Amino acid sequence: MKKPAQLQDRLKTALLVIAALGLFAGLGVMFAGKPDLATLIWWGAVVPVLIGLVVEIAQSLAKGEVGLDIVAALSMSAALLFGEELAAAVVALMYSGGTYLESFAEGRARREMSDLLARVPRSATRHREGALDDVPLDEIVPDDLLLIRQGDAVPVDGTLATEWAMLDQSALTGESMPVRMQRGQEIMSGATNAGDAFDLRVTRRAADSTYAGIVRLVEAAQASKAPMARLADRYSLLFLIVTVVLATAAWWLTGDPIRAVAVLVVATPCPLILAVPVALVAGLSRAAHFGVLIKGAKPLEALARIKTLILDKTGTLTDGRPQIVSIEASGELSEDEVLYFAAALDQASKHPIAQAIVAAAHARGAELPIPQNVLETPGEGVAGTVDGRAVVVGGAAFVATQTGAPALERTIIEAGSVVVSLAVDGKAVGHLVMADALRAGTGDLLAGLRALGIGRVLLATGDRQAVAAAVTKGLGLEGVRAELTPDQKVLLVLSERKNGPVMMVGDGVNDAPALAAADIGVAMGARGTAASAEAADIVLLVDHLDRLLAGVEIAQRARQIALQSVVVGIGLSVLGMIAAAFGYLTPVEGALLQELIDVAVILNALRALRIVPNRSGQSAQGQ
Template sequence: MNGPAPDGYRWLSKEPVIAGVALAAIATHLVLRFALDTGGTLLGFPTPAVPLLAALTVGGIPLVAGLVLRLVRLDFGSDLLAGISIVTAAVLGEYLAGTLVVLMLSGGQALEAYAVRRASSALLALARRMPSRAHRKRDGQVAEIALAEVVVGDLLVVFPHETCPVDAVVVEGHTTMDESYLTGEPYVLSKVVGSGVLSGAINGEGALTIRAEKTAVDSRYAKIMQVMRESEQRRPALRRLGDQLGAVYTPVAVAVALVAWAASGDALRFLAVLVVATPCPLLIGIPVAIIGSVSLAARRGIIIKDPAVLEKIDTCRTAIFDKTGTLTYGRPELTDVLPGEGFTKEDVLGAVASLERYSRHPLAAATVAAADDAGLAPAAAAEVSERPGEGLRGTIGGRAVQVTSRKKLVAQLPASAGLLPPLAGGLECVALIDGRYAATFRYRDEPRAEGKAFIGHLKPHHGFERVMLVSGDRESEVRYLAEKVGITEVHAGQSPEQKLALVREESRKAGTVFMGDGINDSPALTAATVGIAFGQGSDVTAEAAGAVILESSLERVDELLHIGKRMRAIALQTAIGGMALSLIGMVVAAAGYLPPVAGAVTQEVIDVLAVLNALRASLTPRVLTDYAS
């Protein structure tokens, strides 16, 4: 069964139960009719027919209710023939044929329900992280209040292992906080007085007193949730493969059935044609191919969160890459420390690393690692602050240390422009000590070794027409990477909201595959036709993406592209081949040589052939990738 369950099934949502009831009813009918040779009536019906009537009631009524609603909306899905067959069978008293159709339909829906995730799972993953209460401190007393009651300036206490409720600044205490939800990386950062804390971060062993700088609805975490919710609501509603085929097949089958009825004057001909025409290769074969491909992908370290990506990925024509952790390894390394006049490399590196231990910036870990490698012991830090637009500040060993960008330094101290080394590719930051320019730090997040070969592989082998690099990093670093891997279309300095807008715009033009790493990419991952997340990262990122590459490897992306293409080919073979056999059966039934029950059995044989073909999708092919780095 393709697409969401019909509306009539949503209130029941028990497809496996319906299939079990239908199967039990058929078995009971056969025992009563042949083994026990039961005669007589029950409730006015022949006794062997009663279990079939029960199955038709349990399985048919929800389907017919949903069918009527879909007809009102002019939504003609691939289950339309099955619904008409059930109604016609009940009217004509062909209860066995109708129950066989219920079994086929509910079995297909059970398979589909097994394969498809809920669309709201990303939002649920986000919502589960946030607390609903906060601990406000007033006049030395701590009271629990609703999160919505927090106002800017409130003093809040965050107990050990609690989630921080709002964006705030530490005013008392010393602990660590896990902010990995923001980046997808395992950032556990120290927090002291003056440190900023983010909503959604998980506190460590010590209690903190913080001053709220934003209300809960204005905090960064809430903004991410808002963008995610909007993206979820505006996600393209692409029609599923089976419904596309069913939209053509259904009117043809109904027309043949009506002609057979009109020519013969026998209503059973109408039912016989519809029963053998019921498109179970669409209802069952395609979900089996999808599930088999999901299983194959899992064995290759690719988790398919949304099976629809397998249908869509081969139709996408635009590939959009985030930079960090996708085309790079996501581990920047400090390559140079260029000290200013009057400073030594060791002096500046020790002071800056002592400050950077309290920063969440991706470059901070590289600085700290370089200082540790050099054997520089960290100095005591105080008054640490990392406010937007101001860089990182603090007092280290009695000296005022600031880490900022070249542009902000020149704006702050214009005379320092002549002291700075020439610009170079890669990442950099500058340091001031006691208000004087102290050093320039240069970093490099190296591109993946296979990046250039993979990018060159996309257009000729997978039909992509455009390849884009979209990143929040500065232009020089993004263009450096783009040149290394062979991408000419670059968008630098993009916020999560800007990434989302760009992906939405490109998705309106052509199908898009977006590849990213980290929760900041979650909105774009959700808005893309196909979203692929790299690495295990954050649970939220994994939920937002349609597929997750557990081993951060571009070769695995190529395998996913091939699995999707192969699944689509097998699904089309299954659907079109099955429909062709059904069309032959329809002609035989229209001529009067195939009664309804025999037609249902014939359709079951076609189903078996379709499922056997669809099962090929679960087998590992001899060649799964034609990409070599």
């Protein structure tokens, strides 16, 4: 991942180690009868933390942000200035511990993303003087001839240099069914080869290709994305004012600066600095247990406040793979027999629809014989012999041409469906209707999300309007937007912000810019593209959309626990500040009192580790 993030993580770790070693080493030396040396050690422990803190405050103020870090800096500085080095060392340890916890959460999320991002294509196989060699993408130039193997993502834009190819463009356009391409047709980078290997004549460099353009759109969306404030910082200004006023009043009225120091030490906002990160890190861990990878505490906070959900269609709202939705037989064969003959012959084909038919037959427990005399017409259909009978399976026109028999009349099917016809012994006997079906339990999922406070749910897809309308029929969505380009999806996300924070869920390359622009972007990481996983704030590590329900509920409950810790902790701190102002607490006693408060609020925050979502779904519960 990025080196600046790694350096920042290491710096926060180093500061925590320095603060911890300095505090305890100084205590050891003090108890050994060397208080002057203990004072020097505590200075050495506090100053590096204080310098790092001042740098962070300066950076925040330059952005117009006022955070609780100022209170911590004031308490450490005042304690050192007035000879309360032990109190300063305690505050330094508490502060560095809190920042380390936040850094740890974000660093863990970055490390877990590395496996997902490993799928990004970085090289291609090029024809050169009768041989094949793998070359980096930046070495590919127009007019190069590339070999695209089955399952490979097309790395650059080009034209098809072989007779035909079968391409899965769902990640780019939202069209769920593979598309047959002919020689000379343009192929976009980011599409996946769903058929046999083919040659691609390059027309654009990688930096100018479709995929690269979408990546640039992602970067622009991320740059324009409104920053999410930390939960702690939203209470910072009021608490800072109360602290400074009370400390100043204690000094002014009594003439004793030590009382002001004691107030500042007790006021060090450790319930916010420590308890909030603990609750949120626990929430991150709990969400990961249910297959929801959240990239840090800020996205977890934002997830708890989402009001609008925008869903992609293919691979998100639907499974993204063709499935049999109905089988219609002529009467001479049963539905099971139609599936049997079609699946037996389709074993010889690599076409995604053929493989889906075979998978459906296996799911029903069918034992399929090996077909004989197979002849496949790519993209059209297959003919051969099964159990000694002549079988033809494929498109209606292909079956009619092969058999000379008229196709069976079929019922009207919904937009986006594909009909696979079957003929046995020269006679049409039935057909199978294939479609990218809605995920099971989608209605219950949407109802659960609405119960959690998400009031608007919309569909945004690059697929055709008729297909989008057919898929979402009966779901009661607030809007269906079809035939959208990646930049139009971004505009939809931005326009929906007027209704509150927006969450976008998708899995394709074309979804990545919208995921980056949304307050929370969620990627389907199990089969989604690396571009969408990188742009998203949250990745569902398993291919179950119902995990989103568990993630939202965990985020809301973790945030509630964090808020409880804040209210209780700050309330106790205010009481301690008042006691310090009246001279009942010294700075060291105030630091120890703050430690007790910290323990209490941290124990409360750790309850987030035991969150069990009520609406997680059966599959989530079994994680």
